Amino acid sequence: MENKHELKNVETILKHHLFIIPSFNIYGGSAGIFDFGPLGCKLKRNFVNLWHNYFVEHDDLEELDTSILLSYDVLKASGHVDRFCDYMTFDSVNGEFYRADHLIKERLTEINKKSFNNKVKEIIDSVDKLSIEELNSVIKAYDLKSDNNNALTDVHRFNLIFQTNIGPKKSNVSFLRPETAQGQFCSFFKLNNKLPFGTASIGKVFRNEISPRNFLRLREFEQCEIEYFTDPLDKTFKKVYDYLEIDLPIFKNNTLKIIKVKNVLKECSELVTYFMVRSYLFLLSIGIRKEYIRIRQHDKEEMSHYAVDCWDLEILSSLGYVECIGIADRGVYDLSQHVLRSKVNLKTKRECDKEVYKLFDKEYVTKESVINKLKEENYLILEESDEIIKAKLNDIDSSKSKEKPSVVNVRKERVKLESFTPNVIEPSFGLNRILYCLAEHSYYIREDGRQVFSFNEKMSPYFLEISCIIKSDKLLEFMNNIKIKVSHKKNTRSVSIGKKYSVADEIGIKFYLTIDFQSLEDNKVTIRERDSMDQVRISVKELNLVLSRLMDGEWELVLKEYGKFN
Incomplete structure (x- = not known):
């Protein structure tokens, strides 16, 4: 990424201005757990509102807010109890633990910096696909050590779900949900909608990560997830044809190619492709830089236990490409598993x-x-x-004979309806990761050394800040009489207007409205645009109309119409 050496400042600014706050930090905090501060809450709310409009409203999805607590049966049926694991290894002397694939990647990257080796590079690129036996082999082959240069133990599985109990009985095991999906699946039979249809949930999920990392790998985070139910024999979706000429950055065989949607459809179902292109356009709409997005298909070895097909929208960050959106074809796995364990019919008819x-x-x-x-x-x-x-039970003395009819007559029938288990397509958005990548993509440093977050009109924590050029009772009265209809904040601090601009730019406020003594005479105010620092002079009577246009991204037109004010 550009200015990669400067991106270490991003987390510092986010914490300084209370976008994010380490949770319970008066007690030292805990890795992988953060709070959203006042500005972070505004940024998150803007994201959620845009996501809701872009997906829930646009595709008429049924919104659900399901329980964070899940019973043992739910996650046993889904496979998470047995399969939702990462691999870990320990320092054989002091017991310090490591996520095995991360440790291997870091150690081999160091080795390759000293003396490049193609075989080592291949291992680095495929480490997340290695089996437990292969991970052990790599550690032994390259004699990898812990941070204290001690030998490592054999790799073993570590389940990522947080376990708790409902009520006082220890036998009543439950879990904090690792995804919102299972709550949506359990509510499927209540919705009783005609296929295809979709549900959506926004909420917190929990994963007991072995090695959390900054704001990109958390133990508690938020997901926006869609579960789209369709006939497994019919994954067509006509809306995708509105996007045939859109270019998508497809990463395949370690090569990035720009491929039009109409060509992606040759190897992907219409539904998966639709959510792929819509998700890509959504990222662009909130300000993620298009040159830093790629769409990568999972290999079979890295596919989740429930997935038939899976594509990740990955965003380039200071730590490399990060999976931020997963679009999985979950097949009929989830509903079939819940039918087997719950004995409830979750099938529909065609x-x-x-x-x-x-x-x-x-x-x-x-x-x-x-x-x-x-x-x-x-x-x-x-x-x-x-x-x-016609058939007869062969062994009528069988212990199972009481459960079976002794004679069976089966006739051929013509049927007009048949039962089937719906297929699920799941787009899953990692809210925290996307927001952090957005912060990195929006950050830059001016020539004078001042730092800026260039959030767009839709995502800026505040669209507008209002202030007086100096603190004056007359100017304050004028300011308080202006009725603003867009998201804004008032700044009444006794500091220079230059300092106010600098702080506003640093938290990403898009526009700045200034009232000066000339305003008392001509009833006009100055509006400054953050990135160009250009200004226009606007009549108070026209103000809300102009602000509405600016919300729609018409700054260049407004500047041309009203002229630059110096």
């Missing part, structure tokens, strides 16, 4: 016209499939034809 054999409340299309199932259940086939199959 129209059809076909002949089937019905056996044990299930439908079979071919006669052979019914016969095979009966044989598995220990039935003896007595008669078979295209219209009927």
